[in-house]
Amino acid sequence: MYADDITEPTSYSIDNMLSDWFLKPTLEGIVGLQEKQGSVPELQGGIVEPWTHVECAMAIDVGDYHDEAERAYEWLANVQLPDGSWYANYQNGLPREQYKVSHAISYIAVGVWHHYLVTGNTKFVRDMWPSVRSAINCILNMRGPDGEIYWARDVKGELCPPALVTSCSSSYLSINCALKLADLLGEDHHEWMIANERLRNAILKMPLPYDTPADGASNSAFAMDWYYPALCSVIHGQEAVNRIYDSWDKFIVHGKGSVCNLGKTWVTAAETSELAISLAVHGQYKQSAVVYNWIHHMRDEDGSYWYGVAYPENEIWPLEKPSWTSAAVVLAADMLRPESPTSLLLEHNSMALL
DSSP states (O other): OOGGGOOOOSSSOHHHHTSHHHHHHHHHHHHHHOOTTSOOOSSTTOOBOHHHHHHHHHHHHHTTOHHHHHHHHHHHHHHOOTTSOOOSEEETTEEEEOOEEHHHHHTHHHHHHHHHHHHOOHHHHHHHHHHHHHHHHHHHTTBOTTSOBOSEEOTTSOEEOOOOHHHHHHHHHHHHHHHHHHHHHTOOOHHHHHHHHHHHHHHHTSOOGGGSOOOSOOSSOBHHHHHHHHHTTSSOHHHHHHHHHHTHHHHEETTTEEBSBTTOOEEEHHHHHHHHHHHHHTTOHHHHHHHHHHGGGGBOTTSOBOSEEETTTTEEOSSOOOHHHHHHHHHHHHHTSTTOHHHHHTOHHHHHTO
């Protein structure tokens, strides 16, 4: 499937779906879940996972809920562990699962840089910088021999191979954002730049599980492994565009969105939103808008988004509307707005200069 083969549905207006009035109830749903201490669970009273928590903070920043976004980042700083990490997730203010995930640790850098792009608040960057710096140093202590970053540490503190394409790509973006923050504050972290180039080279050598014949039951062939190197600008320009279109038919239910992985006939709102972002990062704005159009058959009447839809049954499944699913939709919308904070965050030309 190539760009020219994509046809745009006519049932929605893209201008309407990028408008504040369309996104307002979606944003209110996320803000309404925020807990007193600042954390944003995936569901009311549910778990808080640091990566998706940052995703939600970024989304509400887009909606001008800046105080709420700052509270979200301050909560992270308050529960950060001495080694710069966070536990895998929390619930009711307490750690739940106590292993540590590398890309979730580093993602605070993306959120703080995004907040600066939205607000220009340098003081907040300075306040958060110790947490960002500690988080980046933490994940650089989780590297393998070729510069790859292993996905986790277990509860005993032992590193957990392997290094994963999606996780490493996310960390690559995080380190790039941390370098921008360091430059803003006048700190030199050349060693981070060297480490990130090694990480990039390691990602490019990682095998692609979706390129092997699928047996229909494998959970290893995730859509995120397909588009994340493009989303995070590990690869650029035509190489990134080719990566997306060369495997398009493996992951797309045309007119509906991206499946989660090749082992399920399950289209998800978050993966489809991230695919729309990935296309826009590399200049495929028309195609990005088409994919963004597809997401809204998963929108509930309250403005929030269902996790996904199972096919061929065409049934909503599971019956959950996670906060981070709505956040991904908001960030996809913002990516399609000219000179938006999200588009500046992920602009691949500026990333390529690092």
